[in-house]
Amino acid sequence: MRQCDFLELAAPGVRTLQPYQPGKPESELRREYGLTDIIKLASNENPLGPSPRAVAAIQESLHELARYPDGNGFELKTALAARLGIPPETITLGKGSNDVLELVARAFLTPEHEAVFSEYAFAVYPIVTRAVGAVARVARANPADHAMPYGHDLEAMGALISQRTRVVFIANPNNPTGTWFSPQALEDFLENVPPGVLVVVDEAYREYMDPADLPDTLGWLERFPNLIVTRTFSKAYGLAGLRVGYAVSHPHVADLLNRVRQPFNVSNLALVGALASLDDEEYLVRARTLNEAGMAQLKAACDALELSCLPSAGNFLCIDMQRPGQEIFLALLARGVIVRPVDNYNLPRFLRVSIGTQPENERFIQTLAEVLAA
């Protein structure tokens, strides 16, 4: 057989990449362990399921499946623009916000350029940066005894910005740590970034934040034309499986992102589902309320089990297991509870647990207590 070292053939940036590690799907656990009673708190999904409005709209659109979607997403962009009070030409749609993060890398990064992000930042930033051969400059994060332990240190990030920097990725709040910034800290950072450096503020979990901590990122766009805000329908809007997200930016930036966007990147069902859930305020309120209650439930359980957790403004909690998280992860898995180990983030003692429904949280807590006592 003719042998070929495909690794040698791969683009240099791709050779050292590790694939993104998704949460374990329930179906895999069913196959591997023969379990049937499974809960998954591993991918920061919305435990409410999708908005009924999205389901109804999708059902009504099923007959459209033989057609390509509207490649410009006119209706969804128009509705988003009206809701957010922004011009439609500032919006770039993606199949999830991950897609938009990749568009930023493809449009602005080259092997001659650098992207800056923090240690423990969302795993997609290094992937999209290195995949295009650009250099990742990783800023050290806050120390463990900081008020936002392991969170981004904006000063350290700013210090890494050089002539070669084209993009800075900031997650607010960040996954997997859950840490966030005061609006003032973020605004001060933007004031000091050179105008030729694009700053992506990733707001995947924005809807879960305390209103007092919400930055007016869209309102800042005029003052900071180098700002790109990314948001998603995957989390509070409960449409992770549909894959819709978007960026809001200066129209010239949006034009460049759209040049590298695949035609029809967002499916027709995704477009109608997102459109239908956009104004489902009642659903959003339920999602937030459930998350707040679940967060309190999990935090109280951590206190009772004498486990500390990182502060979180998202729909998940990063818990310090005080021993290798993998051990606990596997023991939970064997009992049908899927959570997320974060050793790939260099946080080997932690587990990230997504907030579920009250009974799901309860089951996680009981199972964890059992595992810790074993």
Ligand SMILES: Cc1ncc(COP(=O)(O)O)c(C=O)c1O
């Ligand atoms: C911080 C952050 N940004 C972006 C995303 C991407 O989500 P999606 O591609 O589903 O919009 C995630 C998903 O986990 C995330 O945690």
